[in-house]
Amino acid sequence: MLGEPGEVIKAKVRTRIDSHFHRFIAHSPFLCLATTDAAGYADCSPRGDYPGFVKVLDEHTLAIPDRLGNKLADSFTNIADNPGVGLIFLVPGHRETLRVNGTAYATDEPDVLARMQVEGKRPVLATIVEVREAFMHCGRAVVRSRLWHAESQALAEEVPSLGQIVADQLALDAAAVDADLEAAYKVLY
Amino acid sequence: MSQTTLLERVEPVARDVLALTLRGRHGPLAPWQPGAHIDLSLPNWLQRQYSLCGDPADPDRYRIAVRREPLSRGGSEYVHLFLREGRELTVSLPRNNFPLVPAPSYLFVAGGIGITPILPMLRAATALGAATSLVYTGRAADTMPFAQELASRHDTRIGVGRADLTALAADLDPSTLVYCCGPEAMLAAAEDAFPAGQLHVERFRPRTWQFPANRPFELVLARSGLTLPVSQDEPVLDVLDRAGAGVPAGCREGVCGTCEVTVLEGTPEHRDEVGGAADRLYPCVSRALSDRLVLDL
Incomplete structure (x- = not known):
């Protein structure tokens, strides 16, 4: 139904982070991290910081800092049960995305965390990804989605705020939830 | 205030050391004095402080x-x-926490990359007719930038390993000023060896201090009329940010001096390495000893 990938497409899959992929990661402020739990249920969660927040420790190893978040820690729980992970790196303005698949574990290695210090604060944990495969994903999805067009930002105005969504779902005061969120977003590390 | 530059040249000057030459994008750059540093804004949004090591007489370039x-x-x-060369880069105006104070003679002590602020100081002191000497050490000869050009100077001693600062201090003339920049161990040794009145040091990273426990206090912003509680857990800089009264910040470690604000009333607790005037506060690290601190904001 989907057809077979062409030879160039198959050949583009690398087993290591070469200098091009390293440069891509060094300019990427955002990625999605997919994991699965012991029962095989999947989860996908966003990670973001300054470009290059994911450290390339060597050509087979990445480190992703664990910053302040919702403390749900689904990814860590999942990785402990099932180390397989899939990553998509985005560079704003770039049509293509970098895909990295591999296996992961959590670490509190001081030398790794030291490299992730921001504003004097270092994360408590990091996710180490041992790279199994890495490849560029073609830009059609980004092109079709007009993801980086400035006009596309107007879409957000048509979507309710998180405060409104949570308020409706839990019968809370939307303005109060939004105000709490804005205050919380001021502390990023 | 920032300035736009073009990265004109990138060249290795020692193992793991690159020299960057930045040219003003729109004409001359702001003037500077030996000892000054700039904040360099990198394409990955990070900002770092680097000492200027080029020629202050060149109005078009920073190095x-x-x-x-x-x-x-x-x-x-x-x-x-x-x-990459050719990239446009934003830099701050130069700031100088390490100015060359007039003196008849100078002893410069540099360790490794700590040579950078010393280099223009040495030239300026020589040009002013002062007696100069430089002791420059590093972990290995090939890790020491500018060692070759310095080796030709008659007043320079270059070596691998630790300098014997105690011996240097024993021979020090009371009119000589000592300028030291290098790794923390060297700075600490210099502070032990030389009389405080004769010594100027520049730190790239803050020392590890033991401060008394943080206490909460009240922050008053004189110009905007805001009164803000500062809890024991929160840096003053974050409190200002949160109140929409943020000030530009650089290192956030009390080293660079970017976030300087003026204290109008109250007693600041200085935890910075900038060493500014007593009424200057660096809110990234410093706090208050009094229950109330009034800032000129």
């Missing part, structure tokens, strides 16, 4: 040298792996 740190937090690694 800095960047050592790649083994545990880089993303600044020096970016410079070494990804920064």
Whole structure:
């Protein structure tokens, strides 16, 4: 139904982070991290910081800092049960995305965390990804989605705020939830 | 205030050290004095402080040298792996926490990349007719930037390993000023060896201090009329940010001096390494000893 990938497409899959992929990661402020739990249920969660927040420790190893978040820690729980992970790196303005698949574990290695210090604060944990495969994903999805067009930002105005969504779902005061969120977003590390 | 530059040249000057030449994008750059540093804004949004090591008489160019740190937090690694000639880069106006005070003679002590602010100081002191001497050490000969050009000076001693600062202090004339920049161990040794009145040091990283426990206090912003509680857990800089009264910040470690604000009333607790006037506060690290601190904001 989907057809077979062409030879160039198959050949583009690398087993290591070469200098091009390293440069891509060094300019990427955002990625999605997919994991699965012991029962095989999947989860996908966003990670973001300054470009290059994911450290390339060597050509087979990445480190992703664990910053302040919702403390749900689904990814860590999942990785402990099932180390397989899939990553998509985005560079704003770039049509293509970098895909990295591999296996992961959590670490509190001081030398790794030291490299992730921001504003004097270092994360408590990091996710180490041992790279199994890495490849560029073609830009059609980004092109079709007009993801980086400035006009596309107007879409957000048509979507309710998180405060409104949570308020409706839990019968809370939307303005109060939004105000709490804005205050919380001021502390990023 | 910032300035736009073009990265004119990137060249290795020692193992793991690159020299960057930045040319003013729109004409001359702001003037500077030996000892000054700039904030360099990198394409990856990080901002780092580097001492100017070029010629203050060249109005069009700044020169800095960047050592790649083994545990880089993303600044020096970016410079070494990804920064390309021709790139437009934003820099701050020069700031000088390490100015050359007039004296008949100087002893300069530099360790490794700490040579960068010393280099223009040495030239300026020589041009002024002062007696100069430089002791320049490093972990290995090939890790020491500008060692070759300095080796030709008659007043320079270059060596691998630790300098015997105690011996230097024993021979020190009371009219000689000592300027020291290098790793923390060297700075600490210099502070032990030389009389405080004769010694000026420049730190790239803050010392490890034991401060008394944080106490909460009240912050008053005189110009905007805001009164803000500062809890024991929160830096003053974050409290200002949260109140929409944020000030520009650089290192956030009390080293660079970017976030300087003026204290109008109250007693600041200085925890910075800038060593500014008593009424200057660096809110990234400093706090208050009084229950109330009034800032000129």
